[in-house]
Amino acid sequence: xxxxxxxxxxxxxxxxxxxxxxxxxxxxxxxxxxxxxxxxxxxxxxxxxxxxxxxxxxxxxxxxxxxxxxxxxxxxxxxxxxxxxxxxxxxxxxxxxxxxxxxxxxxxxxxxxxxxxxxxxxxxxxxxxxxxxxxxxxxxxxxxxxxxxxxxxxxxxxxxxxxxxxxxxxxxxxxxxxxxxxxxxxxxxxxxxxxxxxxxxxxxxxxxxxxxxxxxxxxxxxxxxxxxxxxxxxx
Numbered sequence: 001x002x003x004x005x006x007x008x009x010x011x012x013x014x015x016x017x018x019x020x021x022x023x024x025x026x027x028x029x030x031x032x033x034x035x036x037x038x039x040x041x042x043x044x045x046x047x048x049x050x051x052x053x054x055x056x057x058x059x060x061x062x063x064x065x066x067x068x069x070x071x072x073x074x075x076x077x078x079x080x081x082x083x084x085x086x087x088x089x090x091x092x093x094x095x096x097x098x099x100x101x102x103x104x105x106x107x108x109x110x111x112x113x114x115x116x117x118x119x120x121x122x123x124x125x126x127x128x129x130x131x132x133x134x135x136x137x138x139x140x141x142x143x144x145x146x147x148x149x150x151x152x153x154x155x156x157x158x159x160x161x162x163x164x165x166x167x168x169x170x171x172x173x174x175x176x177x178x179x180x181x182x183x184x185x186x187x188x189x190x191x192x193x194x195x196x197x198x199x200x201x202x203x204x205x206x207x208x209x210x211x212x213x214x215x216x217x218x219x220x221x222x223x224x225x226x227x228x229x230x231x232x233x234x235x
Contacts, residue, residue: 014050081155083142083145084142084145084146084160084163085163088135088138088139088142091134091135091138092106092135095131095134095135097125097127097128097130097131098128098131098132098135099120099122099124099128099132100116100117100120100122101117101118101120101121101122101172102128102132102135102170102172104116104117105169105170105171105172105173106166106167106169106170106173107166108166108169108170108202108204108205108206109166109205109206109207109209109212110205111205111207114204114205132172132176133176133180136172136173136176136177136180137180139167139173140177140180140184140188140192142164143164143188143191143192143195144184144185144188146160146164146191147187147188147191147228147229147232148232150229150232151233157220157229158213158216158220161195161216161219161220162212162213162216164195165195165198165199165202165212165215165216165219166199166206166212167195168192168195168196168198168199169199169202169204169206174196177192177196187228187231187232190224190228191225191228194219194222194224194225194228198215198218198219201215202215
């Protein structure tokens, strides 16, 4: 990235030179004669130019900082999209020991997956239990990360809440949340409770995408969610 600001050493050097010139002028030149001389005009112009340069440097530094912050937000949004959306979905596909009905429960908006697994009752094994617990913990961590980085992420609360409500429709995730909740931060627990509460209002399967949007609009107005977001910002 190109640096627009003047180097600090250059500015300091110029200020020191002007300082010593000012002292020398004060000692050598008589005030009245100096005010009538061309040197006075030169120094006045030089002083004005210095002020303009310093002011310009402040403006350019501010613009450069805002640009860097915008780039940082874009990069964080990209990383959040991978960590809290693409990666969990990738894990859902890769963990083949987890029960099919457990995995399908995160996609109740997918009628095909719902139909394929609605009457399936796979026997629990050690491997399936461990993988399902891992997936649940991963989702809970996504919720925690959302609370931590939401103000730095440009995707917006609506996008993430839609995703999280979809996951919170899973009765298997709810059971693991009740069992593992004491490993989570207090705000994450309250956030999870709200997600499960609102998700329970959705029909299963959820074939109308507007069902999520309408619920999210109501959730964003809920004083309890507003309080969770506000308290996390103050930490």
